[in-house]
Amino acid sequence: MIMTSNAVSDPSFNLAAYVLEAGSRTPEKVALSLLDGEAHEDWTYEQLIAAVRGTATGLLETGLMPGDRVLMRLGNTPDFPVAYLAALAAGLVPVPTAAALTAQEISKILPQLKPRAILHDPAVPCPDSDTIITLDALRAMRDLPPSAYHMADANRLGYIIYTSGTSGKATAVMHAHRAITARRMMFDGWYGLQEDDRVLHAGAFNWTYTLGTGLMDPWTMGATALIPVAETEATTLPALIASHKATIFAAAPGVYRQMLRDQAPLYLPHLRHGLSAGEKMTALVRETWGEVTNTPVFEAFGMSECSTFVSGSPQTPAKEGAIGTAQPGRKVVIHTAKGDARPNTPGTIAIHRSDPGLMLGYLDDPALTASKFDGDWFLTGDQGMMDADGQITYVGRTDDMMNAGGFRVSPLEVEETLLNAPGVTGIGVTEVEVKKGTNVIAAFYTAAAPIKEYTLTDFASAELARYKQPRLYIHVDALPTGGNGKLQRAALRALYKASRS
Template sequence: MLPPCPAPFNMARHVLTRGAMTPQKTALSVVGAQGAEDWSYAQLIAAVRGTATGLLQRGLVPGDIVLMRLGNTTDFPLAYLGALAAGLVPAPTAAALSAPEVAKLIEVLAPKAVLHDPQVPCPEGVATIDLSELRMMHALAPAPWHMGDPDRLGYVIFTSGTSGNPMAVMHAHRAIWARQMMFEGWYGLTGEDRLLHAGAFNWTYTLGTGLMDPWTMGATALIPAVGTAAADLPALIAQHKATIFAAAPGVYRQMVKDGKHLEMPALRHGLSAGEKLAPATQAQWEHATGTRTFEAFGMSECSTFISGAPSRPAAAGSLGAPQPGRNVAILGAAGPVAAGTTGVIAVRRDDPGLMLGYLGAPEQTAARFQGDWFLTGDIGVADAEGFITYQGRADDMMNAGGFRVSPLEVEAVMGQAPGVTGIGVTEVAVKTGVTVIAAFYTAAAALDATALERYAQDNLARYKQPRLYIHVPDLPQSANGKLQRRRLKAAYEENNHV
């Protein structure tokens, strides 16, 4: 079991404590075709603590929220940790957001300042601290760590907004302490590792798995330079002796689509999160690299808490098991259900990684709980060994003749049909009051619908078989690489005037 978070506590101090013991070791290397930009732990810690000094000198005080409008550069994690070191509350956001979208977030956050790269959209008229000023702060004298209650507000992140408007998720400083459960429960991470994350600096998956966690262990983080394509990653992994690789499923699909052998001698395994990794992609990766992938399931409100790991690989078809120390259950209307029974995946209220709540939205926070359990909104079923099979979002589930069908189940099967390179399955309306299961697929050219129907008949129960097969040039994805089934549904119904 994970011991209680110590008090007083500061998240940034916790992340950088082990690195301070090896000051000349490379903490971060931004790698690309033009070489590498390296930061030692000594340089990293000095820049973080100098940033903390500079932010306080600007009149900000502990507890103030600062909105982050920074690009895909090292400035992002330095400012993030600098704010935390000073006791401020950073709110990282995706650089791709438009100024009107950011204006809505500002209404929710009421930030005291905006840390701003002029190249990143931001509404006019808000108080900003410019990127050039942030960079000058690196050389300032180090601020003392702001120590305090580990349950105090540490940072705010926004949900993806797939179910409506994005919600501002409040996390305590102790959230970083809880991430230790991932080190053995998912990563197999040690201080000697070199972890290459394929994502951008300003994505929370990269910020946690790609930076904060390796630094907490005193390991080396590798981040691809801006403009690096998926096809370039194997060479970078090999050249920079990456031992662990992390990415979203979409990146894995791109890396293995040509069926070539990928020579990465130092690599032990890969990590995947963000959406379900298709079994076909997993098999292609294993064939191409000779290494396994370990998948994790989580969310903005609790990071990842179910996973496979080198020490405990997931059962076939499952996401994995609750990480050691986690309290996870499958819930029905009356509470936790028995193994083999489908229900909502839930996390117990006392999990140290669980959010404090939604900022300014106590009713929405309360609505996510059933007694002592936080409801994820995702459907799953656990076996007798505790391995959980994911069946999709509750609002993604399809209804076929009275049967509830997971799109993931249909995608896993039809994604292996000859000629199919990618697939998204959802329920669409074909006329008022009539819906069917539709399979939207990518392929080199449109495939014979009859052949697809025969494949479905041979591999799926009748009620799970798609009634429509639609060839599309590509599948819509979010900025984080998640398949957006709702966009497929909306586009079909709009084009067909349903």
């Protein structure tokens, strides 16, 4: 099954051309600044566009044809977005992947993906292949004459991204060229993005959150993207925000936590607000950020299948405890087996199939694609509640929800509470099987040293209803996270199971 949308039906469209159009009108403006402390490497829009279109020429000269899939095994450098846009400009189908994936993990996706070429940085793990285009060869293409943009149906396949979901199995998600137009709904619905903004994103070039929020969106607006060099410590980010006059800062919640460890006031005179996505930010982190920077942080909810579509924004801030409202132009409901949920009633967060940002489907898996829909609604698998004002409260993943004595319990609520327990530096909560047919709530925590269990149980009993309190507390050296920094609760369950075998 391949989804189509009536929202964008332009028969002559190209994602890369769309992204770079505003910059073509201001060729001398800085499009990208690569930050290395006080030093920086600047790319003007003229240089960026020339590199993209020259690389597109080079890719086509290798014999690649529009529609061919190109696997990206590139590092945390500007080569990544240049190659990504170049492939799209040429009508190829780029497949960005996280540099952290091993050669063995990449080998597992090759039989299904069948890429015609692999763009490879030798510093990034990759299996041997006779289809590799080296980083040096890619860089040499930048000086070639510019390719014309491959203009065609906006609903055609544009790019493929991989999501592990909660099962840990990589799933290929297909997106159309039109998906870039849906991101404009974020400009007012989340960012408050303006042409003169300087957007500093703390993520790596080869993370889809950075690729969209940190690069494609500022460039679509004709703004300036600021990206720290690889291995930049979170503790140095406030100085970068200040010295490079960032007006918007974006990062995952974990980065905010690291930045706020000493909770000292941060003087960020040009910053209007922060953006957060990837996982839910705790109230403590959000409140602390506001106190030490005197700026708000706006969260967004989304997924690989549709990027972000619910968020708070400068125009419509989220209420206390909520993640925000559907972005302007989005059709979002709380779905139940009986239809739309009543206000403040839990159900599955769902988005209408007409949304231009919604995926085309899962690669070679029409059955899985169809299973995600109920009529015209794409079911996200995330639970939420919507109030009468359209404000949505996130409850958790359907498959992460815990059952305690017949009560449904969100791990997010327990984690947010226990993160305030004395000595706890990180927390992950899930349900584990202690004996056949008997599951209990377990809290896996990081701390400088194991904490006396009564300290944790006393804290939990004072802060949580009895049925929400963990029955097990397990000290771990580190919490398992994916390449995007999200906690992997399935890995916690596997860790517990392995410890008992």
